[in-house]
Amino acid sequence: MEDISLYMLDLVQNSIAAGATIIEISVIEDVQNDKLILSIKDNGRGMDPQMVKKITDPFYTTRTTRRVGLGLAFAEAAAQACDGGIYISSQPGKGTEVRVEFKYHHIDRPPLGRIDQTIAALVACNPSIEFVYTHIAPGGRLRFDSREVQQRLEGLPIDHPDVVEWIREYIGEGIDEISGGGGV
């Protein structure tokens, strides 16, 4: 079983490969409706409807190198195993949104995993991409925007190790707070 954070990382790699400059990631813990929703929205090159139909086929890729990621097909299989599913909306030249839904209390629903490390690593490795992370949980809401942080750094690069560590702590502590300290 994989963590939600690993699906997140894999889907964000698709957005980066599609040339996105702004990537909005969100996790919504809608406990009342028994749903956990992971959404990745990008302004990359997008896909036409035929391609959107094809991409949850486990053998489909436009990459020519060996498959290394988990891929959309795996995310779909994980979601379906938890009474959920995957929903893709995309427009060529505009961008893509991939939403992965799980039944929140399903016994096989993956844990969140290390979202703090994942976002911090994404920012550190892609300093010119704007990452917006929103997390809504029963205890509140967390929002992080790498461009807003960059603007407050007065010249210090966002991929400076101290800044990356600050981002990891900010997100980790934020998630703990809104989750009521339940950890991963």
Ligand SMILES: Nc1ncnc2c1ncn2[C@@H]1O[C@H](COP(=O)(O)OP(=O)(O)O)[C@@H](O)[C@H]1O
């Ligand atoms: N956010 C996205 N924007 C544009 N194209 C995408 C996006 N996500 C997936 N794709 C397309 O769908 C294909 C399949 O994605 P995936 O299942 O993750 O496998 P892989 O990344 O290994 O090719 C990609 O090769 C790409 O062409």
Ligand SMILES: [Mg+2]
């Ligand atoms: Mg991929």
